[in-house]
Amino acid sequence: MAVAARGRGWVATAVYGGTAVACGLTVLWAITTLATGAAEPAALVLPVGLPWMGAHLRTDALSAFFLLVVNGGGVTASLFGWGYERAHTHQHTDPHHAPSGPVLPFFPLFLAGMSLVLLAADAFTFLVSWEFMSLTSWLLVLSTHRESETPAAAKLYLIMASVGTVCLMLAFGLLAGGPGDMRFDAIRQHAPGDGMAALVLLLVLLGAGSKAGLVPLHVWLPLAHPAAPSHVSALMSGVMTKVAVYAIVRVAFDLLGPPAWWWGGALMAAGTITAVMGVMYALMQDDLKRLLACSTIENIGVILIALALALVFKASSTPVIAALAMSAALLHIANHSLFKSLLFFVAGAVLTATGTRDLNRLGGLIHRLPTTAVLALIGAAAISALPPLNGFVGEWMLFQAILNAPALPEWSSKIGIAVVGAAVALAAALAAACFVRFYGIAFLGRPRSPEAAQAREVGTAMRAAMLIPAALCVAIGVLPTPLIRLFGPAVRAMVEAGPFDDRAYQPWFWLAPTSAVGNSYNGMVLLVVIAVLSAVLVLVIHRWASNRVRWSTAWGCGHEEPDPGALSQYSASSFNQPIRRAFGGTLLNAHDRVSMPEPGDTRPARLTVNWRDPAWTFLFTPVGTALDWLTERVNVLQFLTIRRYLTLMFAALVVVLILVAVVRS
Amino acid sequence: MITAILYQIVQMLLVLALAPALTGWVRLVKARLLGRRGPSLLQPYRDLLRLLRKEVVLAHNASWLFRATPYAMFTAIWLAAGLVPVFTTQLALAPAADLIALIALLGTARFFLALAGMDIGTGFGGIGSSREMMIAALAEPAMLMMVFSVAVLVHSTSLADIAAFMTSGMVGLRVSLALALIALVMVAIAENARIPIDNPATHLELTMVHEAMVLEYSGRHLALVEAAAMLKLLLYVALIACIFVPWGLATGQGGSLLAGLLSFLAKLAVAGAGLALFETSVAKMRVFRVGEFLGGALLLSLLGAIFLYVSRGV
Numbered sequence: 001m002a003v004a005a006r007g008r009g010w011v012a013t014a015v016y017g018g019t020a021v022a023c024g025l026t027v028l029w030a031i032t033t034l035a036t037g038a039a040e041p042a043a044l045v046l047p048v049g050l051p052w053m054g055a056h057l058r059t060d061a062l063s064a065f066f067l068l069v070v071n072g073g074g075v076t077a078s079l080f081g082w083g084y085e086r087a088h089t090h091q092h093t094d095p096h097h098a099p100s101g102p103v104l105p106f107f108p109l110f111l112a113g114m115s116l117v118l119l120a121a122d123a124f125t126f127l128v129s130w131e132f133m134s135l136t137s138w139l140l141v142l143s144t145h146r147e148s149e150t151p152a153a154a155k156l157y158l159i160m161a162s163v164g165t166v167c168l169m170l171a172f173g174l175l176a177g178g179p180g181d182m183r184f185d186a187i188r189q190h191a192p193g194d195g196m197a198a199l200v201l202l203l204v205l206l207g208a209g210s211k212a213g214l215v216p217l218h219v220w221l222p223l224a225h226p227a228a229p230s231h232v233s234a235l236m237s238g239v240m241t242k243v244a245v246y247a248i249v250r251v252a253f254d255l256l257g258p259p260a261w262w263w264g265g266a267l268m269a270a271g272t273i274t275a276v277m278g279v280m281y282a283l284m285q286d287d288l289k290r291l292l293a294c295s296t297i298e299n300i301g302v303i304l305i306a307l308a309l310a311l312v313f314k315a316s317s318t319p320v321i322a323a324l325a326m327s328a329a330l331l332h333i334a335n336h337s338l339f340k341s342l343l344f345f346v347a348g349a350v351l352t353a354t355g356t357r358d359l360n361r362l363g364g365l366i367h368r369l370p371t372t373a374v375l376a377l378i379g380a381a382a383i384s385a386l387p388p389l390n391g392f393v394g395e396w397m398l399f400q401a402i403l404n405a406p407a408l409p410e411w412s413s414k415i416g417i418a419v420v421g422a423a424v425a426l427a428a429a430l431a432a433a434c435f436v437r438f439y440g441i442a443f444l445g446r447p448r449s450p451e452a453a454q455a456r457e458v459g460t461a462m463r464a465a466m467l468i469p470a471a472l473c474v475a476i477g478v479l480p481t482p483l484i485r486l487f488g489p490a491v492r493a494m495v496e497a498g499p500f501d502d503r504a505y506q507p508w509f510w511l512a513p514t515s516a517v518g519n520s521y522n523g524m525v526l527l528v529v530i531a532v533l534s535a536v537l538v539l540v541i542h543r544w545a546s547n548r549v550r551w552s553t554a555w556g557c558g559h560e561e562p563d564p565g566a567l568s569q570y571s572a573s574s575f576n577q578p579i580r581r582a583f584g585g586t587l588l589n590a591h592d593r594v595s596m597p598e599p600g601d602t603r604p605a606r607l608t609v610n611w612r613d614p615a616w617t618f619l620f621t622p623v624g625t626a627l628d629w630l631t632e633r634v635n636v637l638q639f640l641t642i643r644r645y646l647t648l649m650f651a652a653l654v655v656v657l658i659l660v661a662v663v664r665s
Numbered sequence: 666m667i668t669a670i671l672y673q674i675v676q677m678l679l680v681l682a683l684a685p686a687l688t689g690w691v692r693l694v695k696a697r698l699l700g701r702r703g704p705s706l707l708q709p710y711r712d713l714l715r716l717l718r719k720e721v722v723l724a725h726n727a728s729w730l731f732r733a734t735p736y737a738m739f740t741a742i743w744l745a746a747g748l749v750p751v752f753t754t755q756l757a758l759a760p761a762a763d764l765i766a767l768i769a770l771l772g773t774a775r776f777f778l779a780l781a782g783m784d785i786g787t788g789f790g791g792i793g794s795s796r797e798m799m800i801a802a803l804a805e806p807a808m809l810m811m812v813f814s815v816a817v818l819v820h821s822t823s824l825a826d827i828a829a830f831m832t833s834g835m836v837g838l839r840v841s842l843a844l845a846l847i848a849l850v851m852v853a854i855a856e857n858a859r860i861p862i863d864n865p866a867t868h869l870e871l872t873m874v875h876e877a878m879v880l881e882y883s884g885r886h887l888a889l890v891e892a893a894a895m896l897k898l899l900l901y902v903a904l905i906a907c908i909f910v911p912w913g914l915a916t917g918q919g920g921s922l923l924a925g926l927l928s929f930l931a932k933l934a935v936a937g938a939g940l941a942l943f944e945t946s947v948a949k950m951r952v953f954r955v956g957e958f959l960g961g962a963l964l965l966s967l968l969g970a971i972f973l974y975v976s977r978g979v
Contacts, residue, residue, distance in 0.1 A: 519821060582955075
């Protein structure tokens with residue numbers, strides 16, 4: 001058995017090492033492509049796929065940018081996966097309990113599938129790669145099939161993925177139009193009419209949106225993303241959702257031709273609902289990984305809002321502002337893939353160290369996992385859009401674009417964008433509350449279970465995998481301008497301008513996009529000033545005031561010390577109670593029920609929290625019921641005689657012929 | 666450049682020196698309004714010095730985060746206060762952060778303080794942190810809508826530009842600015858934990874928010890946390906003054922520093938007295954009424970932005 005484990009260890013090292021190297025090389029290649037601004041996109045036609053067409057592959061600046069994000073996530077996920085695998089093989093010597101057995105073959109395939117989607121230059125290759133990506137990720141979710149929640153999550157994911165692919169198929173069918181030429185080059189040649197464009201956009205929003213986690217198609221994310229092993233969750237949440245965003249960008253900015261302003265309006269409405277609802281779901285979750293998956297929904301909403309702004313400004317021919325919004329979107333895409341990977345790794349590290357991901361069983365991990373705690377703090381602060389980290393830079397640029405709303409001609413977009421701005425601010429503030437809860441409950445306070453009290457710091461590989469994105473979060477926050485410049489070609493390809501186009505001079509350490517709104521931001525100065533002032537303050541106070549410390553016992557509110565279950569401490573559900581009362585009642589139909597025993601009764605009082613996702617109440621449950629009803633009715637067809645089947649087929653043939661005749665004439 | 670750096674340093678020291686006086690002034694006026702003699706204006710300075718000299722009592726399970734937070738949040742708020750022009754707009758750090766970055770900087774301070782509130786694992790800290798984050802979630806959208814109204818008018822979110830524009834006399838009286846002003850005052854009351862949202866003088870467990878969060882702090886840490894709260898009050902007064910009544914401020918076009926300084930002192934005195942008057946005339950509201958209060962602020966600022974569109978046709 002030990003030999004088997006060691007053999008698996010070698011295989012794991014080879015698979016994860018190979019994947020990391022491949023992804024790393026792709027990252028380097030993408031960076032060079034973007035940096036040198038290779039004028040001619042590289043194209044390649046492979047003699048596979050449909051016989052009359054072959055598979056068209058092409059890399060332009062947009063694909064290069066997304067390849068950078070996907071494969072950058074792949075590098076750290078491989079490293080983390082390797083460490084995770086070793087930690088878990090060490091814990092469970094029985095190979096049947098090795099949690100990530102079936103992960104190894106599908107992990108590189110999943111990454112390859114995502115990269116292929118980004119490279120595809122014809123609809124057929126795109127759809128095949130898309131489906132390949134869906135299926136490999138589905139198999140990765142199923143790798144934890146022994147856990148009780150996984151099968152249901154995987155089933156839901158499969159249904160949503162299939163529905164999404166069908167919508168995308170229809171969208172590309174419409175785009176290809178009459179001649180049926182599925183190459184993107186051919187699609188670009190003829191712009192569809194207004195009604196057709198609306199239909200295509202709607203189908204793409206449904207198809208790619210269900211993969212990205214657009215509300216109300218998000219229901220599978222909080223179930224399926226957490227079910228996979230943590231490094232795969234990081235890829236699904238941090239990276240695969242971005243591939244879906246790529247599909248939206250590719251269609252809306254590239255294939256559909258010049259935009260109309262209401263495309264942006266539709267996208268903006270969807271993004272706003274997604275951002276606010278996503279963060280509300282995240283606030284309600286008690287499971288670390290579910291919380292993170294829900295927070296992905298919020299971030300996708302923010303990215304969509306930025307893209308929508310880019311579309312609106314592009315349509316009203318203010319390309320520099322469109323470039324600002326587009327840069328905000330791309331920056332947030334890169335940022336989110338960094339801090340979401342980081343936070344999923346943290347969740348994986350917590351899971352490895354304690355065996356649980358239930359917030360109400362964690363606590364005090366800052367003492368037991370010191371390195372992970374520091375890195376988790378960086379991730380939590382970055383995702384809460386706090387300066388001087390990277391999350392804030394993205395939000396800052398988004399707000400700068402929002403503040404340019406008065407330049408737009410339509411009244412509905414002017415006022416609408418103001419409301420969207422308030423919603424983005426609300427989502428950002430709620431995200432901060434959400435991650436105070438995440439970090440405060442899991443890492444601070446007193447341990448809420450023996451597992452948390454006994455937790456041990458995770459291995460070097462896992463810590464290194466967390467360190468890379470954490471360092472990048474700080475670096476991008478401090479010096480965003482070089483990165484935004486690097487994305488420049490992708491922005492330019494989509495909106496025909498760059499964010500710094502109307503600035504004569506733009507130093508690399510300063511962020512001041514567009515002179516339309518005269519603002520600037522410098523994270524480096526803020527960080528340096530805060531660091532210097534803090535250091536001086538510490539020195540002055542310790543030197544001249546007092547540096548004495550006395551350790552004592554905190555007042556336990558009448559509980560004895562040690563209070564074993566840490567009962568007097570705030571729990572995950574008590575922390576979100578104020579927000580549940582302020583927002584949850586309306587948005588999520590949340591209500592608390594208290595059962596207080598009579599005086600003299602020794603039963604403990606109980607507080608139950610109920611909330612329900614309106615997407616289930618108003619969409620999925622009714623649709624499910626309707627489908628059940630329909631299947632009952634259609635089920636009759638299964639028990640007919642041959643004669644009746646033949647009659648039916650004949651009738652169907654006649655109907656089809658009549659349809660064809662009507663359409664032809 | 667050298668003068669800008671010099672002004673920046675003077676401003677940082679000035680806000681630090683004046684912040685306790687403003688809090689002392691509010692307390693003094695409040696006491697007089699209630700018919701008490703009240704403490705001297707210097708009492709907050711004495712309190713801070715006394716706390717600085719005392720030893721720190723830490724719970725056994727306090728982490729490094731708990732000990733680092735007072736320094737981090739104090740410097741974040743100090744820096745933010747240094748960014749709001751109080752006597753001149755010629756500040757060296759002004760281009761590093763606009764109004765949005767300034768709000769976010771305060772958000773960073775709040776984030777760390779809320780985490781520190783949860784570090785010891787007592788009930789009070791949790792109460793304070795969770796309520797503080799709820800209040801912030803309500804206040805931030807209102808604040809940004811206010812920024813939006815002002816930015817629509819000024820075409821900038823840089824505080825120096827805003828102050829220069831407002832002093833230029835191109836503004837006139839505007840309904841939307843009045844609405845934005847009311848919204849900002851409401852947000853300022855909430856953010857500074859004043860009555861009717863919170864009571865800075867309470868230690869009644871069911872009603873406290875800010876005080877609950879910092880309950881475990883003592884000694885020099887407490888001194889920093891309290892000084893940061895005083896700085897934050899000064900910052901909001903300076904912000905309101907800079908956006909809505911910037912007269913007297915020395916801008917790039919001229920205006921003397923002394924006039925800037927004296928007018929700032931006058932503005933502080935008026936604002937402090939106004940705050941004391943307001944606080945003595947209203948009762949504290951229940952925690953869950955805060956939503957209505959700040960929701961009102963959000964609607965007012967949104968209405969302000971829409972009025973602006975209608976009136977200017979921009």
